[in-house]
Amino acid sequence: MPKGSIPGERYSPTQPYSTGMPVIGADPLSERRMWGVSMFDQLWCRVAFRKLRYEGDMTPPSLEGTLQWPGFYGGMNWGSASVNRTNDYLIVNDIRLAQILRLVPRAETDRILGEPKVEGGAGHDGINPQAGAPYGALLTGFMSPLGVPCQNPPFGTMTAIDLKTRAIVWQKPLGTTQDTGPLGIKTHLRIPIGTPTLSGALTTGSGLIFYTGTTDYYLRAIDVRTGKELLAKRMPVGGQATPMTFVSPKTKKQYVVVTAGGARQSLDRGDLVIAYKLPD
Structure with a gap:
């Protein structure tokens, strides 16, 4: 494993x-994989990649800046995986975003923490105090000046793994660019580039996967056997929670229930609980 250079640290x-x-979404990065919506931000990302320390997924943090891949949002995230018991498939969604991790000496960390807070920001980005340690941790997304991830897409996928053979059955990009874009401007184009995914998937005994955790505002129904998208139901805002399902004891109809509070990094917010009735 690569060694670090922080005084007093021990490196295994x-x-x-x-x-x-299978390893999901963690293939090593390279300069060739730097990507952009124009040749200018692609060049910027290639230069930035060369300046950062990166020696694989166990590259230790540094004062100069370490490229962390997989990033601190994923591969897999807090939504966890789902198992379809009918065919013993493990359903996994992932986030593919690289991050920059820089250790900041204690005095500078305390100075930054004492500055007025700026509203907004992206998730865990910013200074992390690490109270009691000699360094804070500054976390930033590895993004181009246009606000687009520097590494190539997809930025999120869904994968089905056969638990009997431990092999990937299918893997597909999940989510479109409809509600995101450069500089935070929505493209309104349903380009299936694969967006970062939060939350987990719901699988049913009949072989359907329900999912809402993309950055576009859809409830999706997916065929667990093939990965084919069967339904994309537009929601008022995005969702970040795992759907649930139940059968009404009165009507005997099955419902899928989702919460839609807004996709991460989206300005569109809501406080909705939506129930969809499935066809007979």
Whole structure:
């Protein structure tokens, strides 16, 4: 494993890796994988990549700036995975966003923490105090000046893994650019580039996957056997929570219920609980 240069830190010469299951969305980065919506931000990202320290997924934090990949939002996220018991498929969604991690000496960290707070921001980005440690941690997204991820898409996928063979059955980009875009401007184009995904998936015994955690505002129904999108129902705002389902004891109809509070990094917010009745 690569060694760090922070005084007083201890660095292990080895690290364990899990085996026997597929690795999702963690292929090593390279300058060739730097991407942009124009040749200018692609060039910017390539230069930035060369300036950052990156020696694989166990590259330790540094004072100069370390490229963290997978980033601190994922691969998999807090929504976790879902198991379809009918065919023993594990359903996994992931986030593919690189981040920059820079250690900040204690005095500078305290100075930054004492400055007036700026409203907004993106999730965990910014200074993290690490109280009691000699360094704070400054986290920023590895983004181009246009606000587009520097590494190539997809930025989120859904994967089905056969738990009997431990092999990938299918893997597809999840989400479109309809409600996102450069400089935070919505493209209004349903380009299936694959967006970062939050929350988990709901799978049903009949072989459907329901999902809302993309950055575009849709409830999706997906065929668990093939990954084919069967339904994309537009919601007023995005969702970040795992859907649930129930059968009404009175009508015997099945419903899928979602909460729609707004997709991460979106200015569109809501406080909705929406129930959709499934066809007979």
